[in-house]
Amino acid sequence: MSWTLLPASEFAAHAARWHALNQASVNSPLLEPAFVQPLLTEFGDGGEWLAACERDGRTVAMALLKKTQQGAWQTFQPSQQPLGMWLHLPGQALPELMDSLLRALPGMPLVLGLTQFDSWLHPRPADGGQLRTADYISTARITIAGTFDEYWAARGKNLRANLKKQRARLAKEGIVARMDVLRAPADMAQAVADYGVLESAGWKAELGTAIHPDNAQGRFYRSMLENFAQRGEASVYRYWFDDRLVAMNLCIEGGGAKIVLKTTYDESLSSHYSPAFLMREDTCHQLFEDRLFERLEFYGKVMEWHLRWTDEVRSMYHITHYRWPALKSLHTLVKNLKGGRAPAQPAAQPVPARHTEPSTE
The missing domain is CATH 3.40.630.30 (Gcn5-related N-acetyltransferase (GNAT))
Structure with missing residues (x-):
């Protein structure tokens, strides 16, 4: 397994690989190059990176990343994108992929965060020695x-x-x-x-x-x-x-x-x-x-008005992977001492604002 890091400005040259990986995995229009490239064009600041993982001659994972603070990287997450910009083939172990990527990133970072995962597309992994998940929001859909x-x-x-x-x-x-x-x-x-x-x-x-x-x-x-x-x-x-x-x-x-x-x-x-x-x-x-x-997706924090239209609600979450298990333990201790504040946790991105109507019932 090996990761290649490229400036995200080269995304267009690798869009076909990204598209093929999306089609072979979550198959979400929100992760199609048609959606991702305009995000980079309008909301990228030049500090974004495209990461691609090869195993046995095929691309098994790709991500768009950004360094967020000293020792921490996370997926590039403009507020217009409901999902985290990470893709991997089914059957590939997510903790292994995250660990290998963390060690391939420059500057020996301590933490890698993947933001805004949909539990329907990516079943939530169990917390482990180096991996922690955190609630983000609940979101709603209507099944047709x-x-x-x-x-x-x-x-x-x-x-x-x-x-x-x-x-x-x-x-x-x-x-x-x-x-x-x-x-x-x-x-x-x-x-x-x-x-x-x-x-x-x-x-x-x-x-x-x-x-x-x-x-x-x-x-x-x-x-x-x-x-x-x-x-x-x-x-x-x-x-x-x-x-x-x-x-x-x-x-x-x-x-x-x-x-x-x-x-x-x-x-x-x-x-x-x-x-x-x-x-x-x-x-x-x-x-x-x-x-x-098959479904009408709202993607956004569940509001009272959503529940008038559907009772189908599911969770979204963030993932943090630590370089060492001891670092996760230290982070847990700091979080508890600060009453739940977690400096190493990926920052929750703002939910894309949507107009909601006043109740007329």
């Missing part, structure tokens, strides 16, 4: 199985009644609610611009984190969605009240999943309406009818 009527009947009475009431109110006011879906590469630039207009009118504008066509966020989402649209795997949902755009979802697809990356809505609407909820109902109805996907 059975009929929409069966799914909808299993939802809470308040949610169903509230959306029915909203649709009746819209009809009474003569407002036509409709949804369209953009999939063509040529439509993605305008879709991101429209999304930015909606988002910039809300609370994110005050924080300076809203998407804009000319900022890093906007450039990332445009480039990434164009990449996926060229493969027929991007979908931008737009929801309208007559000719007024009131809500949007940015989604990518692959590996049996449709993944909702971002949702926004018109915050100036009357509190009687929850356009993102109405859009989600129509989206789910379409997904259950078309049966093109």
Whole structure:
């Protein structure tokens, strides 16, 4: 087993290897080069490294890494990426891979952290002499199985009644609610611009984190969605009240999943309406009818509103590997003395912010 380290600026030259490894392992669209390369372009600072492990003439693991502090490295983790950027073939021992990588990194680092692992894609390993896991967040999904009527009947009475009431109110006011879906590469630039207009009118504008066509966020989402649209795997949902755009979802697809990356809505609407909820109902109805996907993934910290739409919740976690077992023991001692603070643990990255609607139930 041997690791090669290259500047991440050379990722494009090794994208085919990364793609093949993703397809042979977790098969997640979030780890496709079409998603990863725009992240590096817009959010990398030049300090990222691409690591590749060869065993018996084949690539068995790859990762994008960054030195975070003296003696510590971890996976490159911009907030726009829900998953840790690590791949390895099934059957390869993760602790062995991490130990060999830690010893191959320059400067004799003491700790290697892998962030934001999905327990459904990577069953959580047991803590060992040199390895520790730590909770990150819980996340939710909807499995597309059975009929929409069966799914909808299993939802809470308040949610169903509230959306029915909203649709009746819209009809009474003569407002036509409709949804369209953009999939063509040529439509993605305008879709991101429209999304930015909606988002910039809300609370994110005050924080300076809203998407804009000319900022890093906007450039990332445009480039990434164009990449996926060229493969027929991007979908931008737009929801309208007559000719007024009131809500949007940015989604990518692959590996049996449709993944909702971002949702926004018109915050100036009357509190009687929850356009993102109405859009989600129509989206789910379409997904259950078309049966093109196995699941709808939300990826993000479970909020109260998620639980109105699903009871499928699972955990995500971080992994830390120490150079020596004694270092892990020392870290445990320090953590206990400081009341749970863990200086050597990988820093939890911010959860990508998503708009949530006020309850109208």
